[in-house]
Amino acid sequence: MRYPAKETAAKHDRIVKEASRLFRERGFENVTVGEVMKAAGLTHGAFYAHFASKQELEKDAVAYGQNVSAGRERSYGATKKGRKAYADRYLSPRHRDNPGDGCTMAALAQEVARSAPELKAAFERGFEDILSAAGGDRKEAIFQAAALIGGVVLARAVQDPRLSDEILQSVRQKVS
DSSP: OOOOHHHHHHHHHHHHHHHHHHHHHHOSTTOOHHHHHHHTTOOGGGGGGTOSOHHHHHHHHHHHHHHHHHHHHHHHOSSHHHHHHHHHHHTSHHHHHOGGGSOHHHHHHHHHHTSOHHHHHHHHHHHHHHHHHHOSOHHHHHHHHHHHHHHHHHHHHOSOHHHHHHHHHHHHHHHO
């Protein structure tokens, strides 16, 4: 049975969105195609009508997540006040504690670094979009992105909640 193109596209988008969330929460290796399809409200068998492989889904999920991040970046604007508000939101306990709702780069950069060139290329395109969304001096935008991402990654990696909060606060003070 063939579905209307609009319905097929909506299902495809739902799969990508759920995959992006699950991959950010648990990483590529810890999420199965079946789990993604279930989260999207579809059967496992329908996966191959949308994607040739899990790697193709990973690439699309990374691109989706970075597109969301670029939109968030744009919404704050390139002003000093906007950059501070963005840093405050990004370097927050809420973002640290909810990777599925947060930045794809902070959640998946290490995994992408060990992945196939196609996934790295998708990640790089998304990063370029985020840098463009930041506006202003490119070197400063790269520094800010590295500081923000690194702060969240470190805050997630330590066990001591006080140290984790201290990392977020210290980076927030330096980039604001």
